[in-house]
Amino acid sequence: MNYLKAKDSELIRSYLSGNEAALEFLINKHQQRIFSYILIRIQDEDLANDIFQDTFVKVINTLKKGNYNEEGKFLQWSLRIAHNLIIDHFRREKRMPTMSPTDEFNIFNVLKDGSLNVEAAIIKDQIETDLHKLIEKLPEEQKEVLKLRHFCGLSFKEIADQTDVSINTALGRMRYALINLRKLMEKNGVSLIQ
Amino acid sequence: MDNTITLKDEQDAHCKPRKETIRFILDYSKALDYKKLKSGIEIEMIRN
Numbered sequence: 131m132n133y134l135k136a137k138d139s140e141l142i143r144s145y146l147s148g149n150e151a152a153l154e155f156l157i158n159k160h161q162q163r164i165f166s167y168i169l170i171r172i173q174d175e176d177l178a179n180d181i182f183q184d185t186f187v188k189v190i191n192t193l194k195k196g197n198y199n200e201e202g203k204f205l206q207w208s209l210r211i212a213h214n215l216i217i218d219h220f221r222r223e224k225r226m227p228t229m230s231p232t233d234e235f236n237i238f239n240v241l242k243d244g245s246l247n248v249e250a251a252i253i254k255d256q257i258e259t260d261l262h263k264l265i266e267k268l269p270e271e272q273k274e275v276l277k278l279r280h281f282c283g284l285s286f287k288e289i290a291d292q293t294d295v296s297i298n299t300a301l302g303r304m305r306y307a308l309i310n311l312r313k314l315m316e317k318n319g320v321s322l323i324q
Numbered sequence: 325m326d327n328t329i330t331l332k333d334e335q336d337a338h339c340k341p342r343k344e345t346i347r348f349i350l351d352y353s354k355a356l357d358y359k360k361l362k363s364g365i366e367i368e369m370i371r372n
Contacts, residue, residue, distance in 0.1 A: 153353055157346060165341045179345045186349040194358040195366070287344050296351045297344075298370070 138204035146193060157186065160205050164212055171216050181219065185212040264314045272307035275300055
């Protein structure tokens with residue numbers, strides 16, 4: 131297939147017949163236009179990347195479900211999806227305004243857990259010890275992802291880079307780690323509720 | 325949202341998403357399996 135000469139509709143047909151490279155070409159072809167559209171409205175590169183990603187997740191879902199019927203208007207359709215996601219973002223932001231800590235006020239000072247009495251502190255400590263023991267029982271790969279995520283605070287992208295796997299694999303390992311940890315907790319009678 | 329953004333603004337932006345963003349999308353596409361059963365039930369599956 132000559133990708134350079136192929137129309138969007140041909141690339142989509144090729145992608146739906148199993149050619150993943152056609153999707154890659156389609157993204158490369160339109161990425162700058164779609165990403166610029168998002169970034170210039172959002173003014174935040176991290177968020178713009180998230181919205182770009184969500185846009186193509188929706189695009190892929192729709193294409194694979196066979197619900198795409200806008201022959202020849204792929205770019206406009208993708209931009210419309212991006213536009214709706216941008217609006218969703220602004221609506222969410224309006225509903226839940228975010229606050230950054232300042233010198234005068236830091237929410238963590240308010241939420242600091244200084245009220246635990248001695249008994250509660252011992253129980254909390256015991257739960258944490260039990261939990262650490264159970265985590266050690268997980269398969270090596272799952273344990274690694276869980277520790278990097280929860281104890282080192284790495285993003286899934288950073289975990290994927292560090293462990294040399296795809297983000298999806300890292301996400302999958304995390305999912306199984308949590309499922310297995312839950313089973314181990316039930317089996318060993320460990321509860322997170324004090 | 326700012327309504328004064330023009331097509332020229334977008335063209336001047338000259339920016340692209342990060343490589344890892346593209347990689348995630350392509351991995352997602354490869355992992356996503358979509359099936360329609362004879363009963364009409366639609367199933368989405370993510371391969372690990």
